[in-house]
Amino acid sequence: MKSRNKKNPQKSEIENSLGFPTSSRHRNLFNSVGNKKSQEEMLGFVLIVVLVSVILLILMMIYLNRDSTQGDMENAEAGNYLTSLIQMTSDCKDYGGYKSVRELAFSCLDGESCLDGRETCEVLELEISEALETSWPLENRPEKGYEFLLKVENATRLQVTEGNSTGNFIGGVKDYSRGGEEVFISLRVYY
Amino acid sequence: MKTKKSQMKIQQMAFMIIALTVFLALAGLMIVAVRFADIKDSASLLREKNAQLLAVKIANTPELSCGKGFNLGGTKSNCIDFDKVMMLKQKIDKFKNVGTGNSEDNFWGRGVTNIEIRKVFPVENSSGVDKECTIGTYPNCDVIRLLSGEIIGTPTISFVSLCRKESEEREVYDKCEIAKIIVSYDKVN
Numbered sequence: 001m002k003s004r005n006k007k008n009p010q011k012s013e014i015e016n017s018l019g020f021p022t023s024s025r026h027r028n029l030f031n032s033v034g035n036k037k038s039q040e041e042m043l044g045f046v047l048i049v050v051l052v053s054v055i056l057l058i059l060m061m062i063y064l065n066r067d068s069t070q071g072d073m074e075n076a077e078a079g080n081y082l083t084s085l086i087q088m089t090s091d092c093k094d095y096g097g098y099k100s101v102r103e104l105a106f107s108c109l110d111g112e113s114c115l116d117g118r119e120t121c122e123v124l125e126l127e128i129s130e131a132l133e134t135s136w137p138l139e140n141r142p143e144k145g146y147e148f149l150l151k152v153e154n155a156t157r158l159q160v161t162e163g164n165s166t167g168n169f170i171g172g173v174k175d176y177s178r179g180g181e182e183v184f185i186s187l188r189v190y191y
Numbered sequence: 192m193k194t195k196k197s198q199m200k201i202q203q204m205a206f207m208i209i210a211l212t213v214f215l216a217l218a219g220l221m222i223v224a225v226r227f228a229d230i231k232d233s234a235s236l237l238r239e240k241n242a243q244l245l246a247v248k249i250a251n252t253p254e255l256s257c258g259k260g261f262n263l264g265g266t267k268s269n270c271i272d273f274d275k276v277m278m279l280k281q282k283i284d285k286f287k288n289v290g291t292g293n294s295e296d297n298f299w300g301r302g303v304t305n306i307e308i309r310k311v312f313p314v315e316n317s318s319g320v321d322k323e324c325t326i327g328t329y330p331n332c333d334v335i336r337l338l339s340g341e342i343i344g345t346p347t348i349s350f351v352s353l354c355r356k357e358s359e360e361r362e363v364y365d366k367c368e369i370a371k372i373i374v375s376y377d378k379v380n
Contacts, residue, residue, distance in 0.1 A: 056218060083352070084351060084352045088369055089368070098364050131369060135312055
């Protein structure tokens with residue numbers, strides 16, 4: 001290489017001025033820099049893979065934990081109870097006779113009153129709280145609380161709650177379409 | 192130098208393959224775990240639903256269920272006609288030996304030993320003592336024992352509506368209450 005440089009000193013000067021290594025020492029240096037660079041790339045890649053794997057594992061753990069604590073909204077027991085509850089006959093009477101809880105809920109949404117002058121919403125709240133209190137007693141029981149909701153679209157129109165709401169619950173939902181609006185009646189029993 | 196460089200490239204490739212395999216294996220594991228979690232949930236849900244269906248099936252038999260005479264807003268499932276049950280209770284002996292000829296079979300299904308309907312709300316007797324339904328106590332009673340055999344294993348329970356016809360000022364209306372049907376089997380199929 002020296003001889004080549006000696007033979008062609010001009011070329012060497014030009015290469016040096018452009019920043020290209022031309023000597024064997026320079027080439028070795030270039031190779032070692034290249035190796036180091038690829039090693040760094042490998043390390044970076046491995047780090048990224050490890051990081052992504054750890055994130056995936058954490059996400060999986062969160063997902064599995066959430067599954068064990070999240071309630072089951074389509075539980076048969078709560079669903080059957082809710083069906084029976086809305087079919088129950090209340091003591092609110094209008095010209096058509098005694099109203100069921102479902103009819104009472106719709107009358108409550110319309111702001112109607114019973115024949116005896118009581119507000120349908122008051123009667124509904126009373127009927128539901130009494131029924132829930134008797135059916136799901138909370139003292140010395142695995143049940144920790146319950147929540148009954150009457151919702152129109154996203155607005156809550158009636159809420160009956162007792163006890164504590166935990167992450168573990170069973171529940172049921174009934175939905176009705178009425179005058180272009182969605183009416184939801186739901187029940188959650190917390191454990 | 193060339194050998195070292197190719198060694199380096201092979202190493203790089205090997206690392207990449209290992210890392211990719213680890214990554215794909217973890218991703219696969221995650222998918223499998225999520226899938227299996229769903230299956231486990233579905234299995235427990237199905238088991239629970241099946242157990243409840245055994246009780247619901249009996250509640251929805253024509254001998255117990257509410258007929259066309261009841262106006263329950265379109266849904267007549269899980270509704271038991273109180274009057275029918277009381278009549279059935281009087282003639283329950285006739286149903287005892289009705290089956291397929293198998294000793295475990297009876298009218299209500301294989302291995303059914305006990306059927307009980309218990310009022311949940313409103314309760315007639317708040318003292319906690321059961322007031323059994325007879326012709327004399329009807330309708331102000333709490334428990335109807337249709338089949339009162341030995342209670343073996345875990346009974347299956349389902350909430351139902353217990354409906355009857357009531358009259359007030361010459362007007363007839365449907366009176367529905369919340370009840371539980373409790374069915375015991377000596378063998379769950």
